[in-house]
Amino acid sequence: MRQIILDTETTGLSANNGDRLIEFAGVEMIDRRLTGNNLHLYVNPERDIPDEAVAVHGITLEKLKAMNAPVFAKVAQQIADYIRGAELIIHNASFDEGFLDMEFSRLGMPTTRTITIDITDTLKMARDRYPGQKNSLDALCTRLEVDRSKRVLHGALIDCELLSEVYLAMTRSQFSLVDELMDTANTSNNPAGGSQYQIKHSALPIxxxxxxxxxxxxxxxxxxxxxxxxxxxxxxxxxxxxxxxx
Known part of the structure; x- marks a missing residue:
């Protein structure tokens, strides 16, 4: 099971009224284990970045130009290939999905849901689990005892890393110890991906x-x-x- 923990930063809140994407981050997880195959990109939005947006994420147009950040058209295919066939894990998914769809549509590319197999919204998960409580990423980190001391400003990559820990904590009860033991046994018995060996069950020692x-x-x-x-x-x-x- 391949999942991508995903986050973006933008010039503002409205993908339909001229705001653009300026940062993309994805953290890959396979079978609930982080692989280190991450994708982190800064993007030149081809427009100004309002002061109120800079106050949130600290990214200015001058910084983007200084690092020679490419326009979205230059990295669109790289992003599409990275998320292709994966389940996306996003906090407040409609926001990030809306911006990706807007950017893809400008280039005549398929929508995010067409490229991926599913999108899971951790904000909806949290609201279902903790009704009536604050369910921002910061609030969930505090509730689930995830260390967020390095998060001073919003940043796509660090937010992905925090969200991965939050997601694992919220879904831990769905995965049993038996499943993990079976996965380990199958991997050790079948490293090359061929036919699986039959596992014989015997009395377990106490x-x-x-x-x-x-x-x-x-x-x-x-x-x-x-x-x-x-x-x-x-x-x-x-x-x-x-x-x-x-």
């Missing part, structure tokens, strides 16, 4: 945890309780088991 391991386990459960705002699934299962044994 290992009694030490007191230190039990303390670490309890600390981890408390962290999960804090993230979901209620007893985590493990505690619910443990309580059900105790109730049935009484």
């Amino acid at each position: 290992v009694t945890p030490s007191s230190e391991e039990l303390e670490e386990h309890e600390a981890y459960l408390q962290a999960l309780d804090k993230i979901v705002g209620a007893p985590c699934v493990w505690r619910q299962w443990q309580q059900d088991t105790e109730d049935k044994s009484v």
Whole structure:
């Protein structure tokens, strides 16, 4: 599963009224693991950048010209090839998707959804999970204990890196330990991608945890309780088991 954590910075808020894209960043994740195959580009918007936009991201037209930033037409195909066939993970996806579609349409290129396989909006995910609460990227970092100390101004690349941690934290409960063990087994048994070996199941040994391991386990459960705002699934299962044994 190939996913791209994506973010953009722009000259303003309206893709339909003359604002342009000035920064693009994508962070690649395959099977929930960051690969390091990132794409980060600055773009000359071919227009001025209002002071209120500069106050948000700190990018001026002078800086872009000094670094010889290309116009979007020069990097459009590079961006399209990078996101092709991937699921995009975007916070407030309609904003970034709107700007990419506007820039692509100016060149007669397909829309973002045509190029990719899906777009997941983490803002919608957060609103569903934390209704009535602040769900900005900053707020989610605080709630999920993601370190954002390096984020002084909005920047596409650092925002992607933070969002990747937020996304993994919000979706962690969807992926079981068994899935991860099976993935590891399949990879080690089948490194060349050929036919898979059959995994034989046998009785598993029972290992009694030490007191230190039990303390670490309890600390981890408390962290999960804090993230979901209620007893985590493990505690619910443990309580059900105790109730049935009484």
